[in-house]
Amino acid sequence: MSYQLFLQVLANGFFTGILFGGIAVALAICNLADRSLHVAIGSVIALVSFFWLAIIRSELPVVFGFILLAGISLIANLACLAVYRWLSRRGVNAEGIVVASFGLLIAGNSALELIYGTELESMRAPWLQGKIKIGGIRFFYGDLIMSGVVLSMLAALWATLRFGGFSLQLRSVFHDAREAAIAGVNIPRIQVLAYAFCSVLVIIIALSIGSRSSVHPHMGFFPLLIGIAALVTGGLGSVRSAFLSGVAMGIIWDFVGIYFGTVWQFASVFGILAVVLLTAPEGIFALRVRWPRKATKPNV
């Protein structure tokens, strides 16, 4: 393999990885808030993409279009949260809520298929297909812009988690919701905020997937599976691990696609997931190397 091709695949894989990392972060935020896997995010991605297509074709102002899109994404995600909370109050455990989320996913995707049909739609804007060459490596404007936006959002999330009280409250809810409630954490508010952030991330992910491939009712299903694999491989309970794992998955995805064919991409990602679950179920990025502490003299 030529060095040039290697670098090109690495660059493409990095951008693919940022997309997968974004999905994994959205899932991680929701998992921190309510300990469930928000699998229905796959149908919300498709819903947002179809609405964006409708907004473009109606020639509404872009700003108004984004506001509308944000509202739709927020309503869809909060509706899913309402269903999970209702099931939780009915005594359904975490695994049952994941199953219900799968139910929402297939119902949502099938409803979109009934409304919009199965024809592939294109969201590609000509200006996004422009490219620049740096050091012999080709970068598309669309990839650069979308990756920049995703990274900016993740930077904002990092700042919020690092410097605000939200992080502590979110972690307390994840580790023990009952104790967190006793300590005064407003759990419903935390969950709404987490899903609200997830909603904004979903918009960017939806536009990114739609501009890279095509828009159809099941467009969110396969990226969702990669996002789940990335989240679990990185380790549940860590946003940073989910993102890093997503980037790694993206790079592996593109390399496997080039070397072994696209049909082996899913098998490779899920093979890695199976190996990680066997060897390090807490996640590969959750592993820490503990250096032995120096023995301290007793203070006699």
Place this chain on the structure above:
Amino acid sequence: MITYVVTVFSLMLITALLCISFDILAGDLKLMSLATPAIAGVGAYAAAICDVTYGLPLPLGLLAAIGAACLIGFVLAAISVRVSDVYFLLVSMAMGLILVTIFDQVRAITNGPSGIAGVAPFQVFGLTVPQSGLLIGITLLVVVGLLVTAIRRSYIGRRWRALGDDKLAATNVGIDPKRELVKCVVLSSGVAGTAGFLHAHVVGIVDPSPFGLQAAILILALAVVGGSGRVWGSIAGASVGIFIPEVLRFVPLENLAAHQSVIREVIFGALLVLFLGFRPNGLLGRKTVTQMSVS
């Protein structure tokens, strides 16, 4: 018309076997597997290869289907002994996806996306082909149902339910969770292999398309709707899942009949959520000890 009705019933029997296979894990050990259709696919391919390539008699094809499926189930169990709950769901999903990719790509054995055609249909006692398929299907369902019910009523079933209800307490009284998991997964896989055998000979062609993740989620939905812990629950779920879309064909609305498979997915996705909330035992599921003591 009779051929159509008989064929629909045969499909219901295949689905019922898949639901029983899923429910063996979900009803007793409280583990949900998304690999059930893929393991059935292994059985279907084994049966098809035995018939088309080697011309073996049906009983040997059935044994080969069950054996191949049990082997894959053993691999899944060996991988899954270290994980539980949600992670088991993910491992099974991973295995299902890998198996379907193998079906699609290993053309030397499975003939790729085209599949293996020309699987001989059942023909017994001078009955027509569809009626023979129905008779064999009913026989297999009755045998599997009696076997699964007998195992559930035995000490093996009690161990599985103990592990499903409270793993820590069951381990403390001496039940080995790993060994019981392997037994349960292998039994579930054997039943799935039987469903695959039936599918191969009823449909006549085995290709990767019916064994993917969408089918796994649908089986999950039907098993939840029908009810867990009882064979009758699985049969009820399969009946609802197959007969309701077929009834939609006769509704005098052109668009409805054309989109019946999509409408089925919408209905079952919604039913899955509603049943989990309002009726977690499903239509004919087994009540838990707590529910029985309260009532």
